[in-house]
Amino acid sequence: MAFIRSVLHALWMLVTVVPWGIIMCVSSLWKRGIPLYWMAEQWLSWAIGGARVLLGIQTRVTGMENLPADKLAGAVLLVKHQSTFETFLMPTLMPHPLAFVFKKELIYVPFFGWAMARLDMIHIDRSQRAQAFNKVVNQGRKLLAQGIWIIMFPEGTRIPRGQKGTYKSGGTRLACETGVPVIPIAVTSAKVWPRKAFIKRPGVVDVSIGPAIPSVGRKPDELMREVEAWIESEMRRLDPEAYHDSLPLPQAPQEVR
Template identity: 60%
Template sequence: MSTLLSAIRSLIFVIVLIVTVIPWALGVLLLSVFRRGDPIYWACANWLKIAIWSARWICGVRWRIQGMDNLPTAADRRAGVILLSKHQSTWETFAYPALLSHPLAYVFKRELLYVPFFGWAMARMDMIHIDRGRRAEAWTKVLTQGKRLGAQGNWVIMFPEGTRIPRGQVGEYKTGGTRLAIETGLPVVPIAATAARCWPRKSFLLRPGVVDISIGRPIRPEGREPAEMMAEVKAWIEAEMRRLDPDGYGPPPSGVAGSVEGGTASGPAQPDPLQALSQPPSRP
């Protein structure tokens, strides 16, 4: 019975997304004739707020977040960072622009631009869409646009595992994000998120529950190598995933680093008190 109820709620949620995205995307396309940059981004982010709040009220998908103080404040609009996040679900791709204070620049495969309405609106934003089949060209584009967007205060966000990873599993952490950090001098901020607990990979059957998001302390790139820097990011994220979702991952192995202290992973995790977000942050 609970599965049937979740299926009905999920269907209603999908209908809400479809019904709202069409006029919203058309409005963004019209606005983009006259404006570019941040106004287009925040117009799209407002639809994403509708998406995650619909998931909350219709399907019971709530969230908690810790470590927001590890990010630049909304007032510091020129402070660029590179966010490297665990990727389990569509939920976090919707949630981050809705919850974070700065414009985000996702690095994503260009095929998403062909999704009707949703992809058309994405094409109007300052994002980094790449052709995965042309690796050298893709990296040049990530580096060039990453430098430009980071310099203007946008937060570049990448999923180092490259695709959505099933709950409880670990993908291959690729070094593109840390290479970009070293080339640009921007700090890396690791993020763990347990979205698959409520919105499983490659599924629109949502389950009620809580998504935990943990934002780590910035890791500076000076004097680092891409591979060893990414190994630190991976160690922090995966230890956090086990701490946040022990049912999905099992307990953390003894001696595994779990927090970032002064740019290095050391000791067990020392989380901030978890805070339920009752309202999304106001637009800067």
């Protein structure tokens, strides 16, 4: 049954992404920026709705009150990355437009990538690290000034359930450069949508949004250790059976008073 449901969802994604990608590319000839973003968010809502109806995947979100309330307040969202699901889900949850930082190869994916290329996203060449980070800071600063939040996956890639990747400090470096807070977010998507798996299963994905952490006066590596400690601790609280024999938690840096 899970296989059949997964096939139906894949077909749903295929038959909706083709016309959506075409409409996005055509619309971008006269419409750009935030209005085009909300057009893109509509397809992501269809993808999440399809997962709910066809796959039986529900979402349970806590911590929305931790998001900055000001309309033009900036933020860098740092999200646990276990599957494609949270990539689709996050724009449907957030009150602000999001700009993903992603590898430039994705813009060549037919229809989906073509549409992404028309949006105000930050696509980088990961083989050129210094230039890539400069691009993230320069574009990120402009987008944050417009009230667009930057979203990054600090582990860099999808991580199997119950495991922890290497947290890289690019997101906290951007936050420290621009003075905006970071928002750590834990997601348990691998319980129902495993990494690189075609077959998905019914269940609940928990999304926990942590308190905003100020970046002013902080060092990026120290700030990332605090983000890592919060996310990994929260993952163990949300999905304890996945971490029963895992390594000890990283320790958050202690603030000296």
